Amino acid sequence: MTEISVTFEDGAVERVPAGTEAGEAIRRHAERDGAGRRRAARPVAARLDADGSTVVDLTRPLVRDCRLTPVAADSRDGLDVVRHSAAHLMAQAVKRLFPETQITIGPVIENGFYYDFKRPDGFASEDLPRIEEMMRAIVAEDLPVRREEVPRDEAVRRFREMGEHYKVEIIEGIPEDTVSLYHQGEFVDLCRGPHVPSTGCIPAFRLTSVAGAYWRGDARNEQLQRIYGTAWASEQELEAYLKRLEEAKQRDHRRLGQVLDLFSLHPISPGSPFFHPKGAVVYNTLVEYIRGLYARYGYTEVITPLVYKTELWKTSGHYDAFRDDMFLMTIEDDEYGVKPMNCPGHCYLFATRKHSYRDLPVRYADFSRLHRFEPSGTLAGLVRVRSMAQDDAHIYCTPQQLDDELERFIAMTREVYGAFGFDRVEVTLQTRPEKFLGRLELWNAAEAALRRALEQAGYAVTVLEGQGAFYGPKIGFDFRDVLERSWTLATVQIDCAMPERFGLRYVTAEGTEATPVMLHRAVLGSLERFIAILVEHTAGRLPLWLAPVQVRVLPVSEKAAAYATRVAEACTASGLRAEADLRNEKLGYKVREAQVEKVPVIAVVGEREAAANTVAPRGDGAPQAAVPLEAFVARVAGEARRPGGVA
């Protein structure tokens, strides 16, 4: 029998007969290197370098010389394998408990996996513990997992016999002539693999939720039942993950929004937040901040109607695309709508007078409230609402000014992200979708301009083909928060349709008329969503300049009440949002409450401070030495200055 050489990471070379399984080769190597065996966790798969760096089953026969690296369960690749195998494990358990169920697909996702099933009665949450129990039983059986390669027609025939019609459909769509199947006990699934060598190698998992999902992700197709699960290399890691989820819940803006008394939602207007006084402070302070920047970046603010005849959106093209998602009403035989966006209104505003190239660029900023009839099932806190406002603006300029305008916008975005300390930003370029308005050459020029601007700004860009708006391509600035979620905040879009559809013109230097270039742009995006993201990112500890209450003065007893009031007034006189907590409570109680409400500056005053005209600040959870009142006010007022002011 011919022998082959298997080279390991440590340089050791193992001579084994051709056809030896990868797992066997790893075992031999580990036996020779006792320390290594102790060091390396039990592998769940192997990386076969000579074969295109692919991760393969431990049961894969080695046929030629190769480099082989064990893949441990707790490695990135290993977790993928474990999770994929957990998905198969779940499908097997489901088939045992509910044989009438058809299996479809079951991929790995971040932190876990899911499997989509077709079952006439669907699944209830109570089914999950039963399925989990069966999964544990199958783990205990430690069934070997076996890979089999079969001709595609053969696979189709077998799955058809099993009544797995979705699998048949999937296999029929595979171009290759041979497909791989994975067996474990009585269960067989179409799969590329790799998988763990046996069902006993799936260390820790939990089923988390049931959901509906559409076959092939298309709402026109029938609905399947999706079961989500999470799987880890050990029980400890599973527990740690579940704990992280709990902690994320503590930062949820819906919870904090209540604790901090920022906003509430009421069934009387679903998806339309009520901003409480404190929430309104945050909201308005953000608007004032952006207004301050507009003064420097050359925007002019406008105020435009909330309600228009629908003719407006028939012209813009929105009516066709979004009619069902608008608040519409008929009055005196005319159909009206509440505006879901500002752009068409701004086009009318632009057309109220004749423009010269000398007027351009025109930059209309608008903080109007917008209303969109978002489907009921999609509403979520401040993140997905029916009533919202953006730091919206539309720029009309000449083609020659376009590059400068894009550069100016990127500069403003950078300034804002810098002010919030958002340093993890990814940029996407979203190109022409299948359904689009406007001329192709405009689209091509617009996409080129956006590319140019991003290159100029030095961004590494991810291109999302076909993800642009129907009227133009866009750039998205995605911010990744502390919970590793990505949010598109700023966006700029070049409009390839509206200027022509609204017949917008300006007079050129040559005395001829031309169509202006139109940009749509926002930096914060929706104020509602921005507030939600900021609250979660900061765990409710908003930056001082945004905090609804910046200073709370706590008198030690009633004897210091008058002085506490004086301190709060001194703060207010310096432009700070300050209040004195004069309630008849012990100091510890008031401190606790101020901490829970995340008031950034706590100032304790007792008889000592009153006598010395000082305050005792409480920084990061600990009391500090008393400082003179004036110095305290000056320091806090300085730190609370809104960013972006003219120096």
Add this chain to the structure above:
RNA sequence: GCCGAUGUAGCUCAGGGGUAGAGCAGCUGAUUUGUAAUCAGCAGGUCGUCGGUUCGACUCCGACCAUCGGCUCCA
């Protein structure tokens, strides 16, 4: 909109076919407090809404509404 779950006092939650309970918050009083919860008393609920079953429904059934987790969508 679709699938699954939840809905009891302002908030967090317990209860269960015979017409509701706690803690916190609120109010009143006592306490005058030195850095994360002082004590006592009082008050507070058509048990999400509507309909059905029942002698009787907050509890069982149905529809609807809202919220949560997903799917689709997101100008």
